[in-house]
Amino acid sequence: MTYSKDFLVKVYRDLAELRMFEEKLVEAYAQGKVPGHIHSGMGEEAVYAGTLATTKDGDYYKITHRPVGAAVTLGVSYETAFSEAMGKSTGNSGGRGGINHISELSKGMLGFSGSLGCDAAVGPGAALKIKKDKTDNIVYVYYGDGTSSRGPIHEAMNLAAVWKLPVLFICQNNQFGISTHISRGSSVENPGADRAAGYGMPSKIVDGTDALAVYEATKELVDDIRKGNGPAILEAKAYRWRGHFEGDQTPYRDAKITEEWMKKDCVKIMEKYLLDKKVVTEDEIKAINDELNDEMNKAIEFADNSPAITADEIYDNIYA
Amino acid sequence: MLKTYAQAIGDAMKEEMRNDDNVIVFGEDVAEFGNIFGITRGILEEFGPDRIKNTPISETAIVGSAIGAATVGLRPCIELMYADFALVAFSEIYHSIGKWRFLHGPEYKLPLVIRMAMGSSFGAGAEHSNCVESLFMHAPGLTIVSPSSAYDAKGLLKSAIRSDNPVLFFEHKQLYQTKEEIPEEEYTIPLGVADIKREGTDVTIIAVSLMVKKALEAAEILAEKGISVEVIDPRTLAPFDKDTVFESIRKTHRVVVVEESHKTGGIGAELAAMIQEEMYDELDGPVVRVASLDVPLPYNIEMELHSIPNAEKIVTAVESLF
Numbered sequence: 190m191t192y193s194k195d196f197l198v199k200v201y202r203d204l205a206e207l208r209m210f211e212e213k214l215v216e217a218y219a220q221g222k223v224p225g226h227i228h229s230g231m232g233e234e235a236v237y238a239g240t241l242a243t244t245k246d247g248d249y250y251k252i253t254h255r256p257v258g259a260a261v262t263l264g265v266s267y268e269t270a271f272s273e274a275m276g277k278s279t280g281n282s283g284g285r286g287g288i289n290h291i292s293e294l295s296k297g298m299l300g301f302s303g304s305l306g307c308d309a310a311v312g313p314g315a316a317l318k319i320k321k322d323k324t325d326n327i328v329y330v331y332y333g334d335g336t337s338s339r340g341p342i343h344e345a346m347n348l349a350a351v352w353k354l355p356v357l358f359i360c361q362n363n364q365f366g367i368s369t370h371i372s373r374g375s376s377v378e379n380p381g382a383d384r385a386a387g388y389g390m391p392s393k394i395v396d397g398t399d400a401l402a403v404y405e406a407t408k409e410l411v412d413d414i415r416k417g418n419g420p421a422i423l424e425a426k427a428y429r430w431r432g433h434f435e436g437d438q439t440p441y442r443d444a445k446i447t448e449e450w451m452k453k454d455c456v457k458i459m460e461k462y463l464l465d466k467k468v469v470t471e472d473e474i475k476a477i478n479d480e481l482n483d484e485m486n487k488a489i490e491f492a493d494n495s496p497a498i499t500a501d502e503i504y505d506n507i508y509a
Numbered sequence: 510m511l512k513t514y515a516q517a518i519g520d521a522m523k524e525e526m527r528n529d530d531n532v533i534v535f536g537e538d539v540a541e542f543g544n545i546f547g548i549t550r551g552i553l554e555e556f557g558p559d560r561i562k563n564t565p566i567s568e569t570a571i572v573g574s575a576i577g578a579a580t581v582g583l584r585p586c587i588e589l590m591y592a593d594f595a596l597v598a599f600s601e602i603y604h605s606i607g608k609w610r611f612l613h614g615p616e617y618k619l620p621l622v623i624r625m626a627m628g629s630s631f632g633a634g635a636e637h638s639n640c641v642e643s644l645f646m647h648a649p650g651l652t653i654v655s656p657s658s659a660y661d662a663k664g665l666l667k668s669a670i671r672s673d674n675p676v677l678f679f680e681h682k683q684l685y686q687t688k689e690e691i692p693e694e695e696y697t698i699p700l701g702v703a704d705i706k707r708e709g710t711d712v713t714i715i716a717v718s719l720m721v722k723k724a725l726e727a728a729e730i731l732a733e734k735g736i737s738v739e740v741i742d743p744r745t746l747a748p749f750d751k752d753t754v755f756e757s758i759r760k761t762h763r764v765v766v767v768e769e770s771h772k773t774g775g776i777g778a779e780l781a782a783m784i785q786e787e788m789y790d791e792l793d794g795p796v797v798r799v800a801s802l803d804v805p806l807p808y809n810i811e812m813e814l815h816s817i818p819n820a821e822k823i824v825t826a827v828e829s830l831f
C-alpha cells in the first residue's frame with residue numbers, strides 16, 4: 190500500500206503523542222499528582238494509532254482504561270485530559286469520574302467503564318443511531334484480552350451480529366489480565382479472532398506493534414462494515430510493557446520476554462520506517478516530539494494549577 | 510375510557526413513539542409476541558421493525574446498548590421481562606446507568622427507560638417474583654418508578670420516556686389486569702411526586718405498588734374501627750417526595766411502611782431510618798414496617814401468601830401504634 194506523507198506523519202504523530210501522554214502520566218503519578226491507579230498502555234499505542242487512521246466524521250468510539258491517552262488521539266485536549274486524570278475541575282467531568290472516564294461526546298466518545306466489559310454493548314447501542322440515520326459510520330469498541338472472558342463481551346458481540354450492526358470490536362491482546370497470562374484465561378490462542386466464528390463475524394489478527402499493519406487490517410474490516418455487512422473483530426497482538434498498575438513489579442512474568450517485546454517498540458518501528466523511506470528527516474521527528482512535549486508540559490501545569498471542585502459541587506451532574 | 514394497567518402502559522409507549530421518532534423499544538419477546546404479558550402488542554404493526562426489536566436473552570447487552578443508544582440521542586424504552594432478571598445486568602444498571610453522566614460530564618445524558626414486571630403472581634417461585642426496587646435505591650443517579658394504578662402507570666411512563674435521566678420502571682404483575690378510567694386526552698404525571706390515595710388523620714401508611722391496594726383495603730377495615738388512615742403512594746421511590754410524606758406525618762404522627770420486598774434492607778428500612786432522623790419529634794411511636802418475610806418466596810401458593818403482606822397484616826401493624 191502506498192501512503193501520502195501527510196498520512197504517515199499523522200500516524201507517527203498519533204503514536205508519539207500517545208506514548209508521550211502515557212509517559213507523562215506515569216511521571217505525574219510518581220509525583221503524586223494523579224489519584225487512584227493508572228494503567229499504562231505503553232507498548233500498545235499502535236493498536237489505537239493504526240485503527241484510528243481509518244475513522245471518518247460521525248464515527249463513535251468506546252475506548253478502555255489502557256491506554257487512556259486514546260482520548261487525546263480522539264481529540265480531547267491535553268488540558269482536559271490531564272485535568273481529569275488529576276481530578277481537577279477543568280476535566281471533562283470536573284474530576285468526578287477520573288482517569289478511566291476521560292471522554293467527550295463531541296469527539297464521538299461514548300464513555301467507558303472502569304468495570305471492564307460492562308460497556309461492551311454501548312457500541313452496538315450507538316450503532317442503532319447510525320442505522321436509523323442510514324450513514325456509513327461505524328462504532329469502534331476496544332476491549333482487552335482479559336476482558337474477553339467476561340460475559341458482557343459475548344452478549345454485546347452476539348447482539349451486534351444478530352442485528353448486523355456497524356461495529357468493529359478491537360481486541361487489544363497485550364497478553365495479560367493483571368497477572369494472568371492469556372493462555373490461562375482463554376482456551377483458544379486468539380481470544381478475539383478465534384471466537385469470531387461463533388458469531389458468524391469476520392476477523393483478522395495483526396501485529397499490534399506495527400501501526401501500518403494495524404491500519405491495513407483494520408481498513409479491510411472497516412470498509413466491509415461501512416458497506417453494511419455487519420460487525421467484525423480485529424485482534425491486535427502487543428505486549429503490556431509495564432505492570433497492570435504502577436507499582437506492579439510483574440513478578441509473574443519472565444523479564445527477558447518483556448525485554449524482547451520492548452525491542453518491538455511501535456513508535457521506533459514507525460520512526461525507522463519514516464526515516465528509511467526518507468518521508469521525514471530526523472529534524473522533523475524532533476520537531477514533532479518537541480512540540481508535543483511543550484504542549485503537554487503546559488497542559489500538566491494548567492491542570493496542576495486548576496482548582497478541584499468544591500464539596501457542594503459533587504452533587505452536580507448526577508441528574509440531567 | 511376504562512383501561513387496564515397493561516393497556517395503559519402499552520398506550521403510553523405508543524403515544525410517545527408517535528410524539529418522537531427517537532423513541533425505540535427493544536427487549537425480550539417484545540415484537541411479534543407483544544411481550545409475555547401482552548403489553549407491547551400492536552407496536553410492531555404500527556411502527557415497524559426499526560422501532561421495536563426482539564433481543565436475544567442478554568440482559569447486559571440490552572441495558573448496555575440502551576446506554577449507547579441514549580448517549581447518542583435515541584430514547585430507548587427497553588424491557589427486561591422479569592424484574593428478577595435486572596440482576597443479570599446489575600453492574601450495568603448500578604455502575605453504568607446511574608453514574609454515566611457523573612463520570613463523563615454534563616455533555617452526557619441518558620434518556621432511557623428500563624421496564625420490568627415484578628412481584629408475586631401465585632406460584633411463579635423465588636426467582637420470578639421479586640420486588641427489587643430497594644436494591645437500586647442504594648445507587649445514586651437512578652430514577653425509580655413503581656406505579657400502583659393504570660392511570661398513574663400511563664402518566665408516569667410518559668414522563669419517564671420524556672425524562673433525560675435513566676428511569677427504572679417497575680410494573681406489578683398482579684396489577685396488569687386492574688382497570689381504571691383513563692382520560693381520552695393526553696396527560697403526564699411528574700416524576701418525583703407522591704400521591705395521597707386516601708386522606709386520613711390518625712396514621713400515615715406509605716405503600717408501594719400492589720401494596721397500595723392492600724393498604725387501601727386495610728384503611729377500609731380500620732375506618733370501621735374508628736382509625737382514620739392516610740395512604741400515600743410515593744409512585745417514584747427515587748428521587749423520593751419527602752415533602753408530601755412529611756406533611757402527612759406532621760398531621761398523623763404515626764407511620765407504617767408497606768412493601769412487598771423483603772424486610773431486611775428494604776424500602777421500609779430506608780424510609781424508617783430517614784423519617785426517624787428527620788421527623789423524630791413528630792413521631793408518637795416507632796415507624797412500623799410491613800414487608801415480605803426474609804425467605805425466598807415459596808412456590809406453594811398458601812406459603813407464598815403467608816410470606817407477603819396483606820390487608821390483615823397491615824391492620825395489625827397499624828393497630829400496634831394505638
